[in-house]
Amino acid sequence: MGIVGAAVLALIAGLFIAAQWGRTPATGSPVASASSTPSGTAASTAAPTTLLEAPDLASLAQGVTWTVGETLASAAPDAVPSVVPARLERSGADPASRQQRSLTGTGNASLLQVQDAFATADAATKAYTALAEQLGGCDAAGALITRGYAVSGLADQAAAMNVAVQDPDGQQHTLLLARTGTTISIVDAAQSKTAFNAGNLAKALGASLQRLCDSVAGTCPGTIKSVQAPPPVSGQPGWLVEADLPRVSAGAGRWGRTSPASPNLVGSQCESIDLNTMPGSTQRSHRTYLLADDKAAPSGFGVDEALYTFGKAADATAAAKKISTAMEGCRERTRTATVTTLDPVKTVGANGKDLTGSAYSVSQRISATKSVAFRVAVGVSGKRLVYLLANPSTSFDFTDAEWGRLAARALERASQGS
Secondary structure, three states: OOHHHHHHOOOOOOOOHHHHOOOOOOOOEEOOOOOOOOOOOOOHHHOHHHOOOHHHHOOOOOOOOEEEEEEEEEOOHHHOHHHOOHHHHHOOOOOOEEEEEEEEEOOOEEEEEEEEEOOOHHHHHHHHHHHHHHHHHOOOOOEEEEEEEEEEOOOOEEEEEEEEEOOOOOEEEEEEEEEEOOEEEEEEEEEEOOOOOHHHHHHHHHHHHHHHHHHHOOOOOOOOEEEEEOOOOOOOOOOOOHHHOOOOOOOOOEEEEOOOEOOOOOOOOOOOOOOOOOOOEEEEEEEEEEEEOOOOOOOOOEEEEEEEEEOOHHHHHHHHHHHHHHHHOHHHHHOOEEEEEOOOEEEEOOOOOEEEEEEEEEEEEOOOOOEEEEEEEEEEEOOEEEEEEEOOOOOOOOOHHHHHHHHHHHHHHHOOOO
């Protein structure tokens, strides 16, 4: 049953975002300078001179001065264990060598670059696919994916996203993944309060890849652009992942999800439609996201997500409009509900098309002295209608902005489904 029915009746985990979330020092062979090549270090296809240098970062952010820290290079990738991506092994593509470099910036800024060289472009492509999936899932503890980007003009393949660490320090990460021929580069730039601009980071990496591209039969950087896009596909396409949902308490809380099943939803009592059958839909599915490990959370606090597929996009749009109209007229119709219409939901889907939706805050009076709160969102991506429902309390709730962003992310994820 959905959470509301019950209420009313951890770039990149293992990728290398983990390296910034309290990583332990790597143990590869330190490279003292670009010209030195310690025994057992990487082949010339990924020489240290191809890694980011401090001057490459001059335009990353105003007022930040960078210094190169430790550089590690090894023909044995396991010599740099802190950044071995869990899903890289599952891709069946093992890197032939690995390099890693850290840089520190003024104002508590830091950057970590990992460069993996593969035997063939096909192996690198398989690895890129696995890494992109891991990036899009981002199951590092406390990670919240705040925005995704499509990156063009940088390499053969590239993607980026912003990730916030939801603890009192609130460190902001910009993660960038790129494949150039037989080599994959992963960059994590972090600082407090505000994430580095993804486009600026892509242009900075472009300087590194310009020194690399010819030697690895890759596409050299050209006119580099980054535009807002959904995060990379991860998990079951079409659905939210845990890192899409914000914590309510800073430093506490872990989201978990159920498997998709047939809808079993009560709703906010304002939708004026059967959420379990959704008239006109050809496919219906529902899953619940529950928040654990937050002592302040009410029992069963979470979010229901339902996806409904229609035969035509126009039918999905009509159903969403019917729900929105019912939500906005609920107070007059029921006399027990107070409905606040929040800012319109606007974002961009996987195909680059604009997506829109509606979001609401609802209070349903169930007795003379007691009310029950809900948050509702509805929107459409192509033939798919997305419905979200949360069960907050007066003391434990998302902000309006957080709810709007979650609704936008749900539309983005829905656009990635088949």
